[in-house]
Amino acid sequence: MEHVWDFSALLNNKQLLLIGLRNTLILAAVCLGLGLFFGMLVGAARYSKKPLLYWPSTVFVEVFRNTPVLVQIMWFFFAFPIISPFDIDAFSAATLGLTLNTTAFSSEIYRAGIRSIERGQWEAGKALGMSYGEQLRRVILPQAVQRMLPAFMNRAVELLKMTSLASVIAYPELMYQAKIISTIEFNPIEMYTSVALMFFAIVFPLALLVQRFELKHKAR
Amino acid sequence: MEEVLRIEDLHKSFADLAVLKGIDLAVNRGETIVILGASGSGKSTLLRCVNFMEIPSSGRIVMNGRAVGRAVDGKQTYSEKELTRLRARVGMVFQHFNLFPHMTARENVMEGPRTVLKLDPAECARRADTYLDKVGLAWKADAHPSELSGGQQQRIAIARALAMEPEVMLFDEATSALDPELVGEVLGTMKELADEGMTMLIVTHELGFAYTVADRVLFLSEGRILEQGTPAEVLTYPTQEGTKNFLRGHGSFRLPEPQLD
Numbered sequence: 399m400e401h402v403w404d405f406s407a408l409l410n411n412k413q414l415l416l417i418g419l420r421n422t423l424i425l426a427a428v429c430l431g432l433g434l435f436f437g438m439l440v441g442a443a444r445y446s447k448k449p450l451l452y453w454p455s456t457v458f459v460e461v462f463r464n465t466p467v468l469v470q471i472m473w474f475f476f477a478f479p480i481i482s483p484f485d486i487d488a489f490s491a492a493t494l495g496l497t498l499n500t501t502a503f504s505s506e507i508y509r510a511g512i513r514s515i516e517r518g519q520w521e522a523g524k525a526l527g528m529s530y531g532e533q534l535r536r537v538i539l540p541q542a543v544q545r546m547l548p549a550f551m552n553r554a555v556e557l558l559k560m561t562s563l564a565s566v567i568a569y570p571e572l573m574y575q576a577k578i579i580s581t582i583e584f585n586p587i588e589m590y591t592s593v594a595l596m597f598f599a600i601v602f603p604l605a606l607l608v609q610r611f612e613l614k615h616k617a618r
Numbered sequence: 619m620e621e622v623l624r625i626e627d628l629h630k631s632f633a634d635l636a637v638l639k640g641i642d643l644a645v646n647r648g649e650t651i652v653i654l655g656a657s658g659s660g661k662s663t664l665l666r667c668v669n670f671m672e673i674p675s676s677g678r679i680v681m682n683g684r685a686v687g688r689a690v691d692g693k694q695t696y697s698e699k700e701l702t703r704l705r706a707r708v709g710m711v712f713q714h715f716n717l718f719p720h721m722t723a724r725e726n727v728m729e730g731p732r733t734v735l736k737l738d739p740a741e742c743a744r745r746a747d748t749y750l751d752k753v754g755l756a757w758k759a760d761a762h763p764s765e766l767s768g769g770q771q772q773r774i775a776i777a778r779a780l781a782m783e784p785e786v787m788l789f790d791e792a793t794s795a796l797d798p799e800l801v802g803e804v805l806g807t808m809k810e811l812a813d814e815g816m817t818m819l820i821v822t823h824e825l826g827f828a829y830t831v832a833d834r835v836l837f838l839s840e841g842r843i844l845e846q847g848t849p850a851e852v853l854t855y856p857t858q859e860g861t862k863n864f865l866r867g868h869g870s871f872r873l874p875e876p877q878l879d
């Protein structure tokens with residue numbers, strides 16, 4: 399079958415697509431920020447010797463790492479409101495799912511990053527008279543964050559791609575907008591091609607950056 | 619003579635492994651004490667109990683006449699705050715230097731005064747200059763540890779500890795990780811400190827250094843002080859079989875002395 403490519407409908411719906419793009423970026427940024435923050439706390443809890451911190455955080459991480467994000471998002475949108483007193487909109491459900499997923503993965507990055515610093519570094523800080531917090535802040539984290547940076551950027555890449563899952567609960571991000579437009583305009587080929595290209599244009603530079611970083615790190 | 623540090627009936631066990639089995643030692647201000655002993659005899663553990671990198675199982679550490687911790691039901695208990703304060707008054711130099719790689723030499727030296735003592739920037743800078751100069755590395759102030767030789771790194775580590783202006787300095791095999799040609803410069807720095815009246819506890823296998831620099835030599839065996847005295851007494855005329863065996867096994871005693879100046 400011969401297909402005649404026609405992108406004119408795209409331009410007519412430019413506004414809708416831009417809204418989608420904006421929502422995609424907002425969702426990714428919010429979930430990344432929250433995920434990195436909570437990931438640090440959960441990572442610290444998993445580092446703890448106290449069972450009350452260690453076990454819940456470990457269960458949390460394993461649950462969210464080992465279930466599909468799509469299921470998590472659906473669960474927060476359809477199941478969570480039934481068992482909880484709150485109503486939840488599509489943005490909140492998507493944010494919850496993606497944030498908790500990012501939290502789980504990034505907590506592992508923090509943990510591995512901190513683990514990778516030799517014990518002698520802690521000891522040197524301690525011997526100077528630093529408190530545990532000072533050792534972490536002045537000695538360990540500055541070194542660990544450098545090693546963690548490529549992994550965090552990889553997380554951002556994954557997260558950007560995962561935002562498209564929010565379309566299943568009608569959150570108007572790029573993918574959902576494309577679906578709407580294509581049903582109105584009957585142009586799924588142009589629509590989804592464009593969305594793929596838009597994602598590629600955002601994600602690819604980021605992925606390149608990660609690669610450069612990793613190379614630089616290896617070279618050192 | 620003024621006593622700076624007293625160790626009283628110190629015991630330390632790891633799980634059911636008893637490592638220190640009753641150490642008593644009084645250290646006078648300005649004294650240089652070298653601790654010898656076979657591998658596993660507890661030398662590192664002894665040093666690490668002095669600045670509470672390890673918490674003693676029993677016994678007391680007395681600094682400047684005041685016991686560290688509080689006696690509760692006949693056992694010393696310690697608050698974390700008290701221990702960090704104590705550690706700030708005791709300098710420690712490690713076998714593997716443990717410099718902070720993300721900081722320059724100067725920043726390494728300033729880190730304690732800045733973060734722990736919370737001194738103002740001018741005083742931090744003064745200390746950095748003073749102690750970098752003391753170890754002869756003012757010209758390397760802006761280098762990162764990775765750009766320094768092992769000997770230079772260890773001297774920066776010594777400066778970092780000195781910048782806290784500690785009452786006692788602990789050296790745990792400070793030259794063991796160094797290439798032989800770099801040992802001399804670090805021992806030289808340590809000798810200068812001893813000559814200037816720093817109070818030092820030094821674990822080392824450099825018997826020549828012990829002989830010329832120590833005021834007192836201790837021989838540790840299986841968690842106890844088997845023998846102690848002047849370098850001549852312990853190294854030249856040992857009385858205990860354990861000490862004699864150790865010295866026999868130490869051919870390096872007969873090597874030429876390192877150049878210390």
Ligand SMILES: Nc1ncnc2c1ncn2[C@@H]1O[C@H](COP(=O)(O)OP(=O)(O)OP(=O)(O)O)[C@@H](O)[C@H]1O
Nearest residue numbers: 632633635637655656657658659660661662663664
């Ligand atoms: N944190 C620890 N946990 C368990 N055992 C330990 C610990 N630290 C030291 N030990 C054990 O205590 C004993 C004494 O160790 P220590 O490091 O004090 O000996 P050392 O005299 O410094 O030996 P070396 O000359 O090899 O450095 C060893 O058997 C060691 O395995």
Ligand SMILES: [Mg+2]
Nearest residue numbers: 661662663790
């Ligand atoms: Mg040792």
